[in-house]
Amino acid sequence: MKIRVIVVAGLILLALTGCRKETGTPVTPVVSAPFELTATADIAMYEVNLRAFSTAGNLNGLLARLDSIRALSINVIWLMPVYPVGQLRSVGGLGSPYSIRDYKAIAAEYGTMADMQLLITEAHKRGIAILLDWVANHTAWDHAWITTHPDWYTQDGSGTIIHPPGTTWLDVADLNFSNAEMRLAMIQEIRFWTETMGVDGFRCDAADMVPYDFWKQAIDSLRQNSPKRLLMLAEGARSNHFAAGFDLNFGWDFYTGLKLVFENDGGTANLLSRHHSEYLTTPEGKHRLRFSTNHDEYAWDNSPVTLFNGIQGSFSAFAMAALIGGVPLIYNGQEVGIPQKIPFFTKQPINWSLNPGLSEQYKKLMQIRTAQEALRKGGLFVLSHTPVTAFYKYYEGDTVLICIGNQSGSQNLSIPDYWQDANWEDLFTGQPAALGNGEVLNGYEVKIYSRKP
Numbered sequence: 001m002k003i004r005v006i007v008v009a010g011l012i013l014l015a016l017t018g019c020r021k022e023t024g025t026p027v028t029p030v031v032s033a034p035f036e037l038t039a040t041a042d043i044a045m046y047e048v049n050l051r052a053f054s055t056a057g058n059l060n061g062l063l064a065r066l067d068s069i070r071a072l073s074i075n076v077i078w079l080m081p082v083y084p085v086g087q088l089r090s091v092g093g094l095g096s097p098y099s100i101r102d103y104k105a106i107a108a109e110y111g112t113m114a115d116m117q118l119l120i121t122e123a124h125k126r127g128i129a130i131l132l133d134w135v136a137n138h139t140a141w142d143h144a145w146i147t148t149h150p151d152w153y154t155q156d157g158s159g160t161i162i163h164p165p166g167t168t169w170l171d172v173a174d175l176n177f178s179n180a181e182m183r184l185a186m187i188q189e190i191r192f193w194t195e196t197m198g199v200d201g202f203r204c205d206a207a208d209m210v211p212y213d214f215w216k217q218a219i220d221s222l223r224q225n226s227p228k229r230l231l232m233l234a235e236g237a238r239s240n241h242f243a244a245g246f247d248l249n250f251g252w253d254f255y256t257g258l259k260l261v262f263e264n265d266g267g268t269a270n271l272l273s274r275h276h277s278e279y280l281t282t283p284e285g286k287h288r289l290r291f292s293t294n295h296d297e298y299a300w301d302n303s304p305v306t307l308f309n310g311i312q313g314s315f316s317a318f319a320m321a322a323l324i325g326g327v328p329l330i331y332n333g334q335e336v337g338i339p340q341k342i343p344f345f346t347k348q349p350i351n352w353s354l355n356p357g358l359s360e361q362y363k364k365l366m367q368i369r370t371a372q373e374a375l376r377k378g379g380l381f382v383l384s385h386t387p388v389t390a391f392y393k394y395y396e397g398d399t400v401l402i403c404i405g406n407q408s409g410s411q412n413l414s415i416p417d418y419w420q421d422a423n424w425e426d427l428f429t430g431q432p433a434a435l436g437n438g439e440v441l442n443g444y445e446v447k448i449y450s451r452k453p
Contacts, residue, residue, distance in 0.1 A: 040247050040287045040327065041376045043231075044366060045131075046074040047331045049295050050082065050110055051094065052342050055349045059111040059119050066119075068352075070126045072330060073366035076231065077123060078131045078203045080295060080344065082110045086140020089171045092345030097133075098205060099140040099171045103189040113197075120198050129200035129231060132193055136186060136218075137209045138164050138172035145182075146173060152182035164209065177211050187218050194226050201231030204246075208236035212244055219245030233289065239281040248327055251278055251288035258292060258317055262308045265407050267386025268320070275324055275380075290326035292317040293334050298342045305339045309408065309444070315361050316444035319404050320389065322369060323448075325380055335362040361446075368427045368448055374398045387411040388441055397453035400427075405441040413439045424449045 046069050054061025059082070069077065081097040084107045090099065094109070106113055123130050139145060145152050146161065153161040154174040164174040175182060193199045207215065215234075222230055223245070233248040234241040241249050257271040278288050291297075292314065293304045301307065304314035314337060322328035333342050337355040342348060369375045378393030378400070388411050389404045401419070405411050415435050422434035427448040441447065 039377075040285060043076050043248075043287075043327045044072070044074050044369070045076045045078055045233075045289070045327060045329045046072065047078045047080065047294060047329060049080050049332055049342065049344045051097075051344055051347045052350050053332050057109065057347050057349070059106075059115040063115075063119050063122060065352075066122055066126055066128070070128060072335065072363055073370040074330070075127055076129045076131060076200075078233070078329075079133060081133045081135060081205075082106050082116065084108075086142050086171060088141040090140075091171045093343075094346055096171055096345060098135050099138075100135050101140040101143050103139075103186075104192050116197060124198075131201045131203050131231060131233065132199050133205055134190060134202040135205045136175070136214070137206045138169065138174050140171070141173050143173070145185075149182065149185075152176055152179050152185075177214050183214055183217060187221050190218060191222060191225060194222060194230060200228070201233070203233040203235060205235050207234035207241060207246075208238050212238070212240050215241065215244035215246070242283050242286045246286075248287055248289050249282070251275075251290050251326055253278055254288065254321070254326075255291060255297075258321060259307060261320070261406060262313060262317060265309075267406060268389045269385040271320070272324070272380075272382060272385070275326075279325070288326040289329050290321040290324070291329040291331070292321045294329065294331050295342075295344055298331055298333065298338075299344055300341075303337075303339055303341060304334050305337050311337045311355060311358055312444040313408075315358060315365075316404050316406075316446055318362070319365060319402075319446045322365065323375055323402050323404075324391070328366075328369070330362065330366075335359050364428055365446070365448075372398070372400050372427070372450060374400045375402075383416070384413055388413040388439075399451040401449040401451070403439055403441060403445075403447040403449075405444045405446070408443045410443075411441045413441065415439060419451075424451050 048062055050059065050062060051057050054064065081100065083103060084101040084105050085095040085097060086099040086101045087095070106116055120130050150161060152175060154176045156162050161173050163170050163172060177183065190202070219232055232246045234246040235250050237250065237252050253274045254271065257274040261268055261271055282288060292308065304317060305311055308314045308317040314334065318334070333350045335358065336350070336352055337358045338350060374393045374395035378395035380391055380393060382391045384390040387407050389406055390402065390413050392399055392401045403413055415437055419435055420437055422432065424433040424435055425431070426433040427450050433449055435449065439447065
C-alpha cells in the first residue's frame with residue numbers, strides 16, 4: 001500500500017497552554033491530501049497501548065518514538081482508546097480504556113487535542129496512517145447519554161439500563177441499536193475524528209456485538225463525507241463485516257492454530273488449513289489481520305515469549321503470522337520480547353532496551369516483507385509442515401522461499417532438485433546463497449531466500 005499524505009504547510013497547531021481538558025477543545029482541522037489505500041495487502045500495522053508505551057504514558061511519549069515505529073516498516077498505527085475513562089463503576093486501577101465517558105475528547109492522562117493533532121501531522125509526514133479505536137457497543141455509566149437519553153441504552157423489564165448481556169463488563173452500559181437517534185448521534189461522533197481531526201480510519205471494538213446494518217450505515221456515511229480513503233478494521237469474526245464496508249477482519253482462528261503449533265511442538269498443517277478456511281470467506285482485496293499477540297492476549301493470556309517457547313520461538317511465531325498471508329500486526333513490546341504480561345488498566349512502561357537482537361530481527365523481517373512484493377501478493381505453495389515449515393511465494397517471476405523452524409533443536413529441510421543451485425540471495429544477510437539438497441535450521445530459526453527469474 002502506498003500512503004501519500006501531504007500535510008499543508010500552513011497547518012496551524014493549537015498552542016499547548018493552559019489546563020488540559022477532557023471536553024470538546026476547539027481544534028484547527030487537519031487538511032491533507034487523500035489517504036490512498038491502493039492495496040490492503042501492503043499494510044503493516046502497529047498497535048499502541050499509551051499506558052505502556054512510554055514512561056510519560058501519553059501522546060507525546062508516542063510522538064517521540066514515531067521514527068522507531070517507522071523503522072519497523074510500519075505504515076498504519078492503531079491507537080488504543082484515548083477518550084476520557086468512566087469513573088462510575090470503574091474497575092482495575094486507572095479504569096478500562098474501553099469504558100468511554102466522552103467520544104469527542106482526549107483523556108487528560110493522554111494529553112490534549114493539540115497533542116493529537118501534532119501526532120497525526122507528524123505520522124502523516126512519515127507515511128503513517130492513524131487509526132483510532134472505536135467502541136460502539138457500550139459507554140461508561142457516566143457518559144452524558146445515560147442522563148439525557150436513557151432510551152438509547154438497553155433496558156431490562158423494569159426499565160433499568162443493563163451492562164452488555166453475556167459479559168462481565170460491569171463498568172459499561174449496553175447501547176440500544178434499535179434506537180435510530182442513537183445511531184445517528186454516534187455516527188456524528190465518529191465523523192468528528194475523520195472530518196475535523198484528520199484520522200485515517202478506525203479499529204472497531206467488539207464488532208460482532210454490533211448489528212451489521214449499523215456498521216453499513218456508519219461506514220457508508222463516513223466514506224461519503226470523507227475526502228480520503230478511510231481504513232476500517234473489525235475486531236470480529238463475522239464474514240459480513242466485509243459486506244458492511246470493513247477492509248480488515250481479525251484472524252482469530254489462525255491465532256488459535258498458531259498457539260497450537262508451539263503448544264504441541266508440532267507441524268503447521270492445521271494452521272495452514274485454518275488460514276485457507278478464513279480466506280474462503282474473505283472477498284478479493286480484503287484481508288485478515290495476522291498477529292502473534294495483541295493488547296488482550298498480552299494482558300490476559302501471556303507474553304509471546306511464554307506462549308511460543310522463548311525469545312526465538314516468539315519471533316518464529318511472528319514470522320509465520322506475518323508471512324503466510326494477511327496483514328501483520330505488531331503490538332508494542334513484543335519486538336523487544338517483554339517477558340511479563342503488559343496491562344492496560346494500569347501503567348507499566350516498556351523497557352525498550354531489552355533484547356536488541358530481537359528488535360533487529362523484527363526490523364529486518366518487516367523490511368524484507370516490504371521489499372518483496374511476492375511476500376505480500378504471491379500465491380502460497382507449501383513444501384513442508386514439520387519439523388520445518390517451508391513454503392514459497394511466487395509473483396511476476398519472483399520466488400521467495402521461507403523456512404521457519406517449528407521445534408527446538410536442529411532441524412533438516414529437504415530442498416527440491418530444481419532449486420539446488422547458487423541462484424539465490426539470503427534476504428537476511430543480502431548475500432548470494434547456494435542451496436544444496438538440504439537446509440539445517442537451529443531451533444526456531446527463520447531463513448528467507450529470494451530467486452529472480
